[in-house]
Amino acid sequence: MYPIILLSVFGVLTLFLGFSKSKNILLPSTLLFLALALGSNFIDWGKGPFLYFDDMLRVDNLTLAFNGIVLLSAFMIVAISGGFQDNADSEPAEYYGLMLFSLVGAIMMIGFDHLIMLFIGVEILSVAMYVLTGSNKRNLRSNEAALKYLLMGAFATGFMLFGMTLLYGATGSFNLVDIQGFASNMPAASQSYIFYAGLLLLLIGMLFKVSAAPFHFWTPDVYEGAPTIFTTFMSTVVKTAGFAALFRLLNHTFAIYGFWWIVIAAIAVLTLLVGNIGATSQNSFKRMLAYSGISHAGYLLIALTALSKPTQNAIIFYSLAYSLSTISAFGVLMLVSKEKSIEGQPNERYEAFNGLAKQNPLLAFVLAVSMLSLAGIPLTAGFWGKFFIFTSAAERGIIWITVIAVLMSTIGIYYYFRVIISSYFKEGDTVRIRVAPFYQIILVLATFLTILFGLAPGIFEKLI
Amino acid sequence: MLTLLLILLPIAAGVITLLAGERMAKQLALVGGLASLGVAIFTWLQFDPAAGSQFGFKYAWVASGGISFAAGIDGISLLLVLLTTFLTPLIILSAFKNEYKNPAAFYSLILFMEAALIGVFTATDAFLFYLFFEAALIPVYFLAAIWGGENRIKVTFKFFIYTIFGSLFMFVALVYLYYQTPGTHTSEIAAFYQLQLSSTAQGYVFWAFFIAFAIKMPLFPFHTWQPDTYTESPTAATMLLSGIMLKMGVYGLIRLLLPIVPLGMEQWGFLAMILSVIGIIYGSIIAIQQSDMKTLIAYSSFAHVGLMAAGVFSSSLNGLQGALIQMLAHGINVIGLFFIVDIIYSRTKTRYLDQLGGITQSTPHLSVYFMILLLGSVALPLTNGFVGEFLLLSSVFQYKGWLGAVAGLTIILGSVYMLRLFQKSMFGPKSKWVEGFQDLTASERAVLLPLVIMVFWIGIYPSTFLKITEPAVNQLLQLVNN
Numbered sequence: 032m033y034p035i036i037l038l039s040v041f042g043v044l045t046l047f048l049g050f051s052k053s054k055n056i057l058l059p060s061t062l063l064f065l066a067l068a069l070g071s072n073f074i075d076w077g078k079g080p081f082l083y084f085d086d087m088l089r090v091d092n093l094t095l096a097f098n099g100i101v102l103l104s105a106f107m108i109v110a111i112s113g114g115f116q117d118n119a120d121s122e123p124a125e126y127y128g129l130m131l132f133s134l135v136g137a138i139m140m141i142g143f144d145h146l147i148m149l150f151i152g153v154e155i156l157s158v159a160m161y162v163l164t165g166s167n168k169r170n171l172r173s174n175e176a177a178l179k180y181l182l183m184g185a186f187a188t189g190f191m192l193f194g195m196t197l198l199y200g201a202t203g204s205f206n207l208v209d210i211q212g213f214a215s216n217m218p219a220a221s222q223s224y225i226f227y228a229g230l231l232l233l234l235i236g237m238l239f240k241v242s243a244a245p246f247h248f249w250t251p252d253v254y255e256g257a258p259t260i261f262t263t264f265m266s267t268v269v270k271t272a273g274f275a276a277l278f279r280l281l282n283h284t285f286a287i288y289g290f291w292w293i294v295i296a297a298i299a300v301l302t303l304l305v306g307n308i309g310a311t312s313q314n315s316f317k318r319m320l321a322y323s324g325i326s327h328a329g330y331l332l333i334a335l336t337a338l339s340k341p342t343q344n345a346i347i348f349y350s351l352a353y354s355l356s357t358i359s360a361f362g363v364l365m366l367v368s369k370e371k372s373i374e375g376q377p378n379e380r381y382e383a384f385n386g387l388a389k390q391n392p393l394l395a396f397v398l399a400v401s402m403l404s405l406a407g408i409p410l411t412a413g414f415w416g417k418f419f420i421f422t423s424a425a426e427r428g429i430i431w432i433t434v435i436a437v438l439m440s441t442i443g444i445y446y447y448f449r450v451i452i453s454s455y456f457k458e459g460d461t462v463r464i465r466v467a468p469f470y471q472i473i474l475v476l477a478t479f480l481t482i483l484f485g486l487a488p489g490i491f492e493k494l495i
Numbered sequence: 496m497l498t499l500l501l502i503l504l505p506i507a508a509g510v511i512t513l514l515a516g517e518r519m520a521k522q523l524a525l526v527g528g529l530a531s532l533g534v535a536i537f538t539w540l541q542f543d544p545a546a547g548s549q550f551g552f553k554y555a556w557v558a559s560g561g562i563s564f565a566a567g568i569d570g571i572s573l574l575l576v577l578l579t580t581f582l583t584p585l586i587i588l589s590a591f592k593n594e595y596k597n598p599a600a601f602y603s604l605i606l607f608m609e610a611a612l613i614g615v616f617t618a619t620d621a622f623l624f625y626l627f628f629e630a631a632l633i634p635v636y637f638l639a640a641i642w643g644g645e646n647r648i649k650v651t652f653k654f655f656i657y658t659i660f661g662s663l664f665m666f667v668a669l670v671y672l673y674y675q676t677p678g679t680h681t682s683e684i685a686a687f688y689q690l691q692l693s694s695t696a697q698g699y700v701f702w703a704f705f706i707a708f709a710i711k712m713p714l715f716p717f718h719t720w721q722p723d724t725y726t727e728s729p730t731a732a733t734m735l736l737s738g739i740m741l742k743m744g745v746y747g748l749i750r751l752l753l754p755i756v757p758l759g760m761e762q763w764g765f766l767a768m769i770l771s772v773i774g775i776i777y778g779s780i781i782a783i784q785q786s787d788m789k790t791l792i793a794y795s796s797f798a799h800v801g802l803m804a805a806g807v808f809s810s811s812l813n814g815l816q817g818a819l820i821q822m823l824a825h826g827i828n829v830i831g832l833f834f835i836v837d838i839i840y841s842r843t844k845t846r847y848l849d850q851l852g853g854i855t856q857s858t859p860h861l862s863v864y865f866m867i868l869l870l871g872s873v874a875l876p877l878t879n880g881f882v883g884e885f886l887l888l889s890s891v892f893q894y895k896g897w898l899g900a901v902a903g904l905t906i907i908l909g910s911v912y913m914l915r916l917f918q919k920s921m922f923g924p925k926s927k928w929v930e931g932f933q934d935l936t937a938s939e940r941a942v943l944l945p946l947v948i949m950v951f952w953i954g955i956y957p958s959t960f961l962k963i964t965e966p967a968v969n970q971l972l973q974l975v976n977n
Binding site for chain 2: 341403408409410414415418421422425426430433434437438440441444445448452455456457487488489
């Protein structure tokens with residue numbers, strides 16, 4: 032609850048700070064705000080569950096853990112945003128303000144106990160993201176991405192609203208507890224069809240937000256067109272919040288598991304196929320990361336398919352591992368693509384990474400660790416993420432889906448290793464890439480945490 | 496606690512080597528390797544073969560899941576730990592004569608590799624085993640891909656994806672087995688031995704394990720990554736791959752596949768046996784036709800490992816003991832042979848048999864060492880190869896007479912390709928490539944001498960080593976036969 036209040040106030044405050052002449056204050060102030068929000072998030076730790084706003088918002092350890100991941104990711108992303116100083120057109124105050132506001136939306140999605148709260152959360156998050164996607168005003172790709180994202184997003188929101196309406200029609204309530212009660216004593220057919228249809232439509236809307244196939248078509252273009260810093264934000268914060276909300280929704284309709292599990296399973300498999308196979312044929316590292324984001328949505332969906340005892344921890348751990356690696360991957364990409372830019376446009380192709388190990392060994396190492404983690408190689412957090420996902424599927428007895436996931440992981444190694452090969456084994460030019468100390472600290476922190484959780488996942492277990 | 500020391504010591508030495516920088520890298524790495532050997536020998540002296548798993552440790556890792564960081568040493572582990580710690584300093588020493596760019600990284604990767612290998616051989620928790628099994632791949636991948644030959648990037652990438660692909664199946668099998676354990680689940684390997692799985696389930700698990708280990712060793716038809724990788728890698732990496740890493744596969748068969756899925760063995764063991772025997776013959780025939788010395792030895796290694804696997808699949812005392820002693824012998828011989836190839840290559844800049852010849856004329860020492868290692872590999876009595884090969888062949892004979900007869904061809908084919916290797920490179924008229932060929936230097940002799948001593952030690956008195964493993968193997972067979 033505290034972060035919602037703080038972030039709303041800070042968001043407005045940031046917009047006012049934008050009036051001041053010196054833009055230099057924005058970055059440190061936003062970081063401070065985020066740090067405060069992150070700290071305040073854990074005040075309620077272990078005390079919950081609390082319900083707020085007429086039982087519309089829930090605060091318990093689960094939501095706090097997801098909030099923690101989202102806020103930590105946002106902190107790291109803001110820290111490597113560099114204040115948007117390089118572009119004369121940029122409006123840092125607005126960007127930071129929107130990021131803070133969108134976090135409020137994310138936290139509402141994570142803690143919703145009422146479908147209206149879910150809707151508000153999704154919209155707050157999405158509208159902010161539409162604007163940020165198009166924030167590179169003079170770039171056609173960025174404009175295209177924003178338009179695409181807005182149109183498709185609006186469409187998905189329509190589905191979601193329609194679904195909620197039907198659910199309301201069937202159950203007479205927006206409250207998750209009531210919906211759960213309805214699902215556990217499902218009445219005669221005429222009413223239950225409406226319920227099933229509503230749930231499916233709502234799921235479609237949510238699956239769109241986490242870019243699951245076949246609702247993923249916007250992802251590669253939007254991820255590629257948006258300024259990299261916001262792509263990072265989208266692929267970590269939005270995805271984590273989306274999965275937290277999906278987990279909540281499915282958890283409360285567990286009584287009709289037999290109905291939706293095969294739907295989610297089919298979507299999980301399709302998402303894995305689309306993400307992994309799509310990623311292999313990309314020449315742009317950034318676009319590959321977009322497809323990789325789709326494939327990771329597929330792994331998370333496997334955990335949801337199973338929805339067994341380990342699922343909760345699996346999703347939390349996986350989101351954290353994925354966010355850390357994604358932030359460091361995009362962080363390195365931002366530096367390298369700017370350094371190797373061609374005619375003022377950042378060079379995001381694999382070739383831009385050639386010889387990185389010589390140009391800056393630290394960056395190459397950070398990138399390698401993040402790729403190993405995304406590929407799920409042992410000794411990294413990503414491995415344990417996959418491990419917990421697979422165990423949750425095994426607990427439910429769905430082994431075939433893990434076999435598919437394993438095959439897809441092998442494909443994953445192929446495209447994740449391309450950039451390791453470029454940076455370590457190929458020759459590039461000899462410019463040294465400079466990194467600001469603060470930027471470096473964030474990258475090292477992400478890498479350190481990735482390895483730490485890879486060596487000792489038990490540390491994390493004690494936290495939850 | 497000795498086990499923990501054995502795993503951590505190479506890691507510590509690796510980190511120190513990496514930090515100390517270029518000038519001291521070689522020496523520090525060698526000291527680290529020797530220190531590990533010292534600890535391993537000390538472990539051996541303390542070891543009681545009859546007492547089962549010893550010197551163990553166990554820390555909670557994912558406590559709620561019953562997954563622990565646990566390792567210990569029984570006879571089978573000890574033998575392989577001794578092999579690893581004995582060969583690693585020699586591999587480090589053998590690299591001394593080459594100038595590598597960025598030597599600190601090079602030598603520390605070898606030491607990290609050693610740690611991961613010791614981890615594989617001692618882990619008593621299935622997921623820890625898996626972790627080390629995969630982790631061992633990363634240092635050797637970087638070794639091969641940074642310091643390797645021309646096609647290194649493509650070849651090593653294939654190797655990496657191929658082996659990961661296999662081990663992921665093992666991973667699924669381990670997760671499955673983990674969920675079959677009673678109560679709150681545990682991933683101790685010993686608990687997996689107690690599972691009563693249906694025979695269909697055992698069949699699936701059998702294949703998951705088989706694919707993982709067959710790719711690692713490699714067995715026919717999963718071997719296509721091997722010759723290229725061995726040829727393109729720098730010699731140190733080739734030695735690690737062939738001398739030690741290949742044993743991870745055989746060890747996995749012994750430690751996991753045999754005792755966990757005996758019913759799976761009953762159903763599919765014969766097919767696995769046939770594949771192994773095909774590998775023996777196929778590898779030998781291809782080896783005969785090779786002209787690149789490194790590729791030739793790679794194929795010979797492929798043939799030898801087929802015989803080891805056949806011995807394991809016979810699930811008899813002779814077969815397992817033979818496989819274990821042959822792992823030791825093969826590690827020693829193949830590293831020696833690769834080193835000699837490297838010596839010849841570094842002086843003549845060629846590895847092709849038709850460009851070589853007449854080296855014996857100026858190199859009495861090299862010729863003698865080469866001959867002894869070669870005869871060990873051919874399995875001449877009183878050399879190390881003989882003991883293992885004899886036990887292995889006898890076990891295959893007991894399993895099925897005609898299969899034994901086919902597998903026995905390895906003795907003939909083996910001597911054909913090995914003697915051809917020696918004859919074409921060492922004898923005959925002196926080719927222009929070998930003009931001014933120098934005999935062995937002191938440091939090269941320092942590598943080869945211990946190897947040759949071991950060739951004779953194992954050949955003449957194998958009981959030293961057979962004694963270590965026999966109780967453990969008997970125990971394992973009891974599990975299989977129940």
